[in-house]
Amino acid sequence: MRVGELIRRVQLGEDSTLELKEVTVRDSGKVIEPHADGLSDELAAMANASGGLLVLGVNDKTKAVSGIPLKHLDRVEDWLTSICTDRIKPPLEVVTRHLELPGADGQPQPVILAEVPRSLWVHESANGYFRRVGHAERKLPPDALARLFQQRSQARLIRFEEQEVPECRFEDLDALLLRRFLKPEQGDSTEQLTRLHLLRETSTGVFPTVAGVLLCALDPSRWLRNAEVIAVAHSGLANNPDEQIDAREIKGPLDRQIMDAFHFVQRNMRTAARKALGRVDYPQYQLNAVFEAIVNAVAHRDYSLHSQRIRLFMFQDRLEIHSPGALPNTLSLESMTRLSVPRNEVIASLFARDYPVEDPQLGKSYLMDRRGFGVELILRESEQLSGRRPLYETIGDLELCLTIFAAPTPE
Missing domain, CATH: 3.30.565.60 (Heat Shock Protein 90)
Known part of the structure; x- marks a missing residue:
């Protein structure tokens, strides 16, 4: 996402795919706010829904960019990574970026942008199972939790191997590995791979499936943990x-x-x-x-x-x-x-x-x-x-x- 687009989204406030959090850090580098358990609930809720973005260093109520002290930027990122690894089951993989957004005085302030993918699995966080609804997380009641597990498991009408892997892109697949499945006389390569269930078209684009990643990526475990x-x-x-x-x-x-x-x-x-x-x-x-x-x-x-x-x-x-x-x-x-x-x-x-x-x-x-x-x-x-x-x-x-x-x- 481009910085200009992110600034506009921050100004419009939180929605079902955007979470803003102000960060308070002690001189020692310890993060005081937000609380790690609460943030784990927010992250897992996004992954259990459609994914989204977390911006650390922005007040969710005033939308003011308070930033993160530059000397503590790496410590805050490590703290975020440990939450995804230790407080969320199964561990959640997010992509983080260090950016600068204009503060109240117009001066650039360091923030951390975390991209949360729509997950293949159902994630449990510190306080249970949550799903993003609007701009907040909602605890999943038993019946909704059962449906979510069903949707993201082999009981789903679309078999697990045919589900898309949202954080993977077609460009991440290896051209030589793809070549064995392509026939020159059978038309467009994307259409051929989609017919073979190695790619899947969704409302947000065309993504490799689980089978596509397992057969055509040089390191499937990058997206599918422990596929080894x-x-x-x-x-x-x-x-x-x-x-x-x-x-x-x-x-x-x-x-x-x-x-x-x-x-x-x-x-x-x-x-x-x-x-x-x-x-x-x-x-x-x-x-x-x-x-x-x-x-x-x-x-x-x-x-x-x-x-x-x-x-x-x-x-x-x-x-x-x-x-x-x-x-x-x-x-x-x-x-x-x-x-x-x-x-x-x-x-x-x-x-x-x-x-x-x-x-x-x-x-x-x-x-x-x-x-x-x-x-x-x-x-x-x-x-x-x-x-x-x-x-x-x-x-x-x-x-x-x-x-x-x-x-x-x-x-």
């Missing part, structure tokens, strides 16, 4: 930091996460060998089954669970893959081998069509199989190698854990 894989390898049998031999925080577009996680397992699994009649290798895991398991974890995880990541643990005797989210839709542990019900239909469809796999040892043409035989392959191939059937478990309806047991080392 944590991989850790241990030399022993337990999750013991003293026995950790390798660890990686795997980020990037989803296909890169899959390949990096797969190579992590390749690098850290042990392969015994015999040379009596020529070399014979005895790997711990069937690589095609491991690859299928990683693809499934990345493609089917619940990306609306902002606080969880895919976790991959390697131990001496097993491999564990923890994927956020309970089983989607009507699936059960018993029906997984017979039914294919993807949680993220856009991602699954594109994985099965636009992501070829060139490694012959994996025995597949694309990242996903349209026939839905992935779970059956994981169970069959792994059991043939190790003699033990892999184990699927749901943990507290928040996580699906797959354990693949390592093949025993030959005598």
Whole structure:
């Protein structure tokens, strides 16, 4: 927003997308007013509604620009950031800018402008759940809160992966990653990506969707917190930091996460060998089954669970893959081998069509199989190698854990 436009908005006063706050700071740099809890309610209320702007350093009643002492400007910004991180759940990401607006005497006064996005999630602040109505926040009664959760969850008619990410722009997506989805003979690129549900048109413009960010942004976790894989390898049998031999925080577009996680397992699994009649290798895991398991974890995880990541643990005797989210839709542990019900239909469809796999040892043409035989392959191939059937478990309806047991080392 341009400074001239902001000045005019300040002069008109608060509305449903503008909040003004005068700031009082002690000489030590401690912020006295506004109170941190109250400000957290204001910020969360905006995020739970349509988003908006907060201007620190302006009196909301007189609309006079009192400013923030220049020497305390960074301290006030740190204070604001800590409110968004520590007093709002899930943490709220805002964009801050330092500006100068004319004070009562016409002299420029430093202020902080914070842009609050319309959030994908429902945020709880210090005093509960609020939503912006007019120029004030209103506490959400149970029925309205339930509707808001429904609107911003997978129960919504528009699936979570098809929702727009308002703080992301088309220009934030990588041109090379977008190219795989574009066909020269099929017209305008924006229209093509909208048909694929990688972009979504709203009343305020065209924005990347959750699927668009996950597949076409170089770092999706910039907008979708924890959209990544944590991989850790241990030399022993337990999750013991003293026995950790390798660890990686795997980020990037989803296909890169899959390949990096797969190579992590390749690098850290042990392969015994015999040379009596020529070399014979005895790997711990069937690589095609491991690859299928990683693809499934990345493609089917619940990306609306902002606080969880895919976790991959390697131990001496097993491999564990923890994927956020309970089983989607009507699936059960018993029906997984017979039914294919993807949680993220856009991602699954594109994985099965636009992501070829060139490694012959994996025995597949694309990242996903349209026939839905992935779970059956994981169970069959792994059991043939190790003699033990892999184990699927749901943990507290928040996580699906797959354990693949390592093949025993030959005598």
